[in-house]
Amino acid sequence: MRWSKYSLITSVVAIVAAATEYNGLSRRPSNGDIRWDLDADKIEALSVKMIQEEVDFVKSMLAVENPTVDNVLIPTIDRDNHLSSKINEIDFYQYIANDEVTRTVASQFKQKLKKSDLEFGVTEDLNKPYRVLLEKLRSGEEPATDPEYMKYLEDMMKDANRTAMSVEDFSLAANILDEIDALEIEFNKNVNNLQGDIILSAKELEGVPQSSIDVFQKAYDEHYRVKLDASQIFQILRYARNNTVRKTVSLAFYDQAPENEEVLKKIVKLRYEHAKLYGYNTHAEYVLRNRMAKTQKTVIDFMYDVEDKIKPVAEKEIAHLLELKNADLREQGLPEEPELYNWDYDYYHTAMLQKEFQVDQVALAEYFPTKKIVPKLLRLFEKLYDVAVVQLTPEFDDAWHPDVMQFAVYQYNRKPKNGQSKREETEDMSDFPSEITLLYETHPLDPNAGKEYDHDDEDSDGDEDDEQVNVYDENYQGTGKATDPTFMGYLCLDIYARENKFSQAAALEIGAAFQSLKGNRVPAYVSVLCSVPPELENSPSLITPQLMSMLFHELGHGFHILLSKTKTVKYSGSHVPVDFIECPSQVLEGFMSSPKVLKSISHHYKDASKIPDEMVENFSRSLNVNAASNALRQLYAANFDMEIHIPENQQELDDLDIKSAWNLLEKDVSLIGNGDTWNNGFSQFTHMVQGYDAGYYSYIWSLVYARDIFKTLFDGVENIKENGVKLRDIVLKNGGLENPMVYLTELLGRAPSSDAFLALITQRSSINASGFSSGDQVVNTF
Structure with missing residues (x-):
């Protein structure tokens, strides 16, 4: 899951705070890190200051009599660019602060800023100067501006419905958004504070x-x-x-969190009312207008289509697990049961892997100690995207917790080769940072690891350019050439479970990259959170391949943010349609199923031995076991999401029973239920309040594309760097500047296909999911 915790405060492009450095938030010149010393009182003081600065800036824009690119659009974009990190830095505290008071105040910070802006917008047409400017640009009265700036202005006005609404309706919409924000904060807080x-x-x-x-x-x-x-x-x-x-x-x-049932009911009702004010029949219609799917009919048809085609496979999988369950019950002298329940699935899936594929998850994890694996995962990103990842030395690594690891990321700028993307280019967007002298002189990811982590080893892809620069040399200062590595930003890994920390896996954008008014690239700052079991006195921290794949996925979101080269935050990195956000990271999951990759990064915690061939081959054979039933579990959650967001009238809304929908859909779609016992699992379904409302279908939607990309560009390919750079320069670099379908077509050299996705689901089954014909184009099929 990737989150950008900053969103447009209103259609006036988030005019909330001046692009100045705030006390306690300024970036240090040595490594660009943030001072993690804010508490509840400091955050409260900052909110007061930023709200006043918001009002002052809005007034200054409204006072412009002759709006131009220079006096309205560029100042607004610059403000927006700088503002995003200011908000995100503070908002981040709700996930990592040790005390509950600071977490609560941080979670309310954005709401206060947004509320102030909405209240001001009730009495003023905040979009007027931008609307006038757009008309002048389209008529030719104002000289043409940068294409990205023009897109920025057009997209702003596309969502600016203020002029089509009465003052009363706009005021009502503002109040509804404020209520929704408060309830979303409450929902998250109830989950974050669980300590049962x-x-x-x-x-x-x-x-x-x-x-x-x-x-x-x-x-x-x-x-x-x-x-x-x-x-x-x-x-x-x-x-x-x-x-x-x-x-x-x-x-x-x-x-847990049973109070969230009522909270979610209120949110769903308010979302419906808000969508109606803007002329949409449902909340789903409202949010899907800017996504790849465009309409709720497309989404619903897509989900039904996938469900129909994989359900025959899933039925066989579930039936086999039920056989294993009843055999186990008979062995224990217990009566057989007619169904496989929610609490059975993971147990009998694990048992099946061990019995039929000789896959022992515990034994596997012994070959993947966290301290050794994290550096090797980052090494894979270095090879894939042609970057360098350099860990900051401890004396300058003053993050929010001692467990946090911080890295500086650099991108090499090499000459284009045949087969690489036409988008690739050499550029010198920033000077090589002077803080390079603070870095480890040997491979920074594990300074005591010796040759195994040497970047000039035989595993360097045979690229003759590898010897031109060495950012791992603490004395390296750059050559002044355009091919010098470009500093892209900071990556922070907070991956160990601990008290008072957000327990789910996520990549959080603290600061997106953008281009300053001086033309320099402002680096990105991203944190990856996970809950890997920590090291104990008598046992190391070990991770299973599945957990490793999840970590690799979240790191993928991090590099999506880091390797962006847009001019504006609005289109930077993973600021893309929700139904495409997961795609680049899902592509990367394919590497975690490669026997070659798994063997190369394995390192037994006792003797440093590699994983035996037979063990890794067994694991590789088992990877797609029960893939169809796993996909149905995702579709179940996606169906629930749409079910609560598609009521078209008050009667349908009144008839909606959230708990009933959650439990009945589970059995109907996933084929696994809870018998006569229902649960409140939706009370922890935080995607519903974190930007995935009417969007959870995205995980399956984007997986179709991701499997096609991996199969086409990386499956069985020896030199992954060539296509990795292609992925970097077409998708990651350009963020949300174009429709994702444009990226997919350029990347694949054709329209996307569903073949690879189908193979993932059905390759172990004798059933051919009829209806999925070979070569189906995703754009037409779904």
């Missing part, structure tokens, strides 16, 4: 690996306190043999 647990005996933990039990807190005697968070609960759901224990734990986990 359950006590289980050693007997009840039968089957759970000892390494997992070691993480649980000892309660008393032979009893353990298991936290009701994903990192611990899913150890129970995957390994605990007692199905009553799994059911109890599952229900306890999914029934």
